[in-house]
Amino acid sequence: MDDRPAPSRGFWIDRTAKVALPLLAGLVSWFVPLLFQGGWPHGGMADFDIYVAGARTALQGGELYRSGPDAFVYPPVAALLFLPFTLGPVIVWKLLWAVAGWVGIIAIVHRSGLRSWRASVVAAACIATAAPVTLGTELGQIELILTCLVVLDLVPGPRLFGRKLLPIPDGWMVGLMTAIKLTPGLFIVHLLINRRWKQAITAAVSAAVFTLIGFIAYPQLSIFYWHRLLVTRSVGFESDPVYIDNQSFQGAALRLFKLSSLASEVGTLLSVLTIVVGLTAAWALLRRGQEAPAVAVIGVSTALASPVSWTHHFVWIVPLAVALATHHSTRPVGFAGALFVLWVWIAPYRVLPGGGMLELGYTRPEAIFSAITPVLGLVLLVASMLAGFRHLPRRHRAPVGAAAPPTRRSPR
Numbered sequence: 001m002d003d004r005p006a007p008s009r010g011f012w013i014d015r016t017a018k019v020a021l022p023l024l025a026g027l028v029s030w031f032v033p034l035l036f037q038g039g040w041p042h043g044g045m046a047d048f049d050i051y052v053a054g055a056r057t058a059l060q061g062g063e064l065y066r067s068g069p070d071a072f073v074y075p076p077v078a079a080l081l082f083l084p085f086t087l088g089p090v091i092v093w094k095l096l097w098a099v100a101g102w103v104g105i106i107a108i109v110h111r112s113g114l115r116s117w118r119a120s121v122v123a124a125a126c127i128a129t130a131a132p133v134t135l136g137t138e139l140g141q142i143e144l145i146l147t148c149l150v151v152l153d154l155v156p157g158p159r160l161f162g163r164k165l166l167p168i169p170d171g172w173m174v175g176l177m178t179a180i181k182l183t184p185g186l187f188i189v190h191l192l193i194n195r196r197w198k199q200a201i202t203a204a205v206s207a208a209v210f211t212l213i214g215f216i217a218y219p220q221l222s223i224f225y226w227h228r229l230l231v232t233r234s235v236g237f238e239s240d241p242v243y244i245d246n247q248s249f250q251g252a253a254l255r256l257f258k259l260s261s262l263a264s265e266v267g268t269l270l271s272v273l274t275i276v277v278g279l280t281a282a283w284a285l286l287r288r289g290q291e292a293p294a295v296a297v298i299g300v301s302t303a304l305a306s307p308v309s310w311t312h313h314f315v316w317i318v319p320l321a322v323a324l325a326t327h328h329s330t331r332p333v334g335f336a337g338a339l340f341v342l343w344v345w346i347a348p349y350r351v352l353p354g355g356g357m358l359e360l361g362y363t364r365p366e367a368i369f370s371a372i373t374p375v376l377g378l379v380l381l382v383a384s385m386l387a388g389f390r391h392l393p394r395r396h397r398a399p400v401g402a403a404a405p406p407t408r409r410s411p412r
Helices: 009-036 046-059 076-081 090-111 116-129 131-139 143-154 172-181 185-193 197-217 219-232 249-257 261-287 291-305 311-326 331-346 364-369 372-390
Strands: none
Touching: 009 090, 009 116, 009 131, 046 076, 046 090, 046 131, 076 172, 076 197, 076 219, 090 116, 090 131, 090 143, 090 311, 116 131, 131 143, 131 311, 131 331, 143 172, 143 185, 143 291, 143 311, 172 185, 172 197, 185 197, 185 261, 185 291, 197 219, 249 261, 249 364, 249 372, 261 291, 261 372, 291 311, 291 372, 311 331, 331 372
């Protein structure tokens, strides 16, 4: 039973004021320009439209996994979870979805170590200027929600509104996100490696339960989806992975080596290396008690190692940036982290022409420029791993030449 006193009226006023600034920044940076450009209410949030259309198609028994630029690429349980958004005016749902993503960013910043008005200002800056966040809002992407739920599930710390909202064990939200997006499954591996048995079991069971619910609701769609995933190792991405916004190692390799077999091999090798280095770095960070940086490192690893990681998938720079600012990082980690965060925040690679396979016509310097993101990310992971091992807690050893402590003798 929770005997803590309920938050006072002053607490709620203070929290509301600090949340209002980032929300205002979001409205000014996204909603107001959209409104004046004539894009509201009919335009904007193309990905959110795909989610809702997928939920409606699955409910009506239509062809959910059809080809085309607006293809639905998530497991059937995702279509089930988006059913409530098919009720009522979609305009209202879009606005609420955007606000939910912004509140998620605020919660991430707060949980990752910043407090008071500093957290409010940093969250406002992220929402208004960071490319992964602004693009995620513009598209209505689920990545903002996914990142928020994983961070809140795995990183201990004070809660934005005082108490835990649901009396459910930690790990269940990681399981839910794994059932929807698959890539958060790396967090379950992370929990197992670090012997977080309770969280790992909860996450695995949660993922299995939500996946089973999808099978029960849509058996044929589930069989088709999982068969395609196991046989082709693809979830049906219709957008070509060579597209400039795909900033994973696979995308970079495809642009550098022009869709050759070498590109696939190099991309796969670097993706596996990223996973190994990321898991090792997180393990070392946890040994030092740095849980927020460890979770951020795993998040970055999922984005770099996934076959397709669009710019808005790199929302992980938000918890990473806060973790770097609030924890004592070594100079190499701080420098590598700052470079990576700044690069992804600005996303200068997006000035290159993209779409329609234009990427295959890149010159060598342009192809290299388009591959900087994963290289900087891997440098950060390696620096974090080396720093983690260098500063691991050591067992106490007596100094050389010191007298050994007396030993106890058993009575004769």
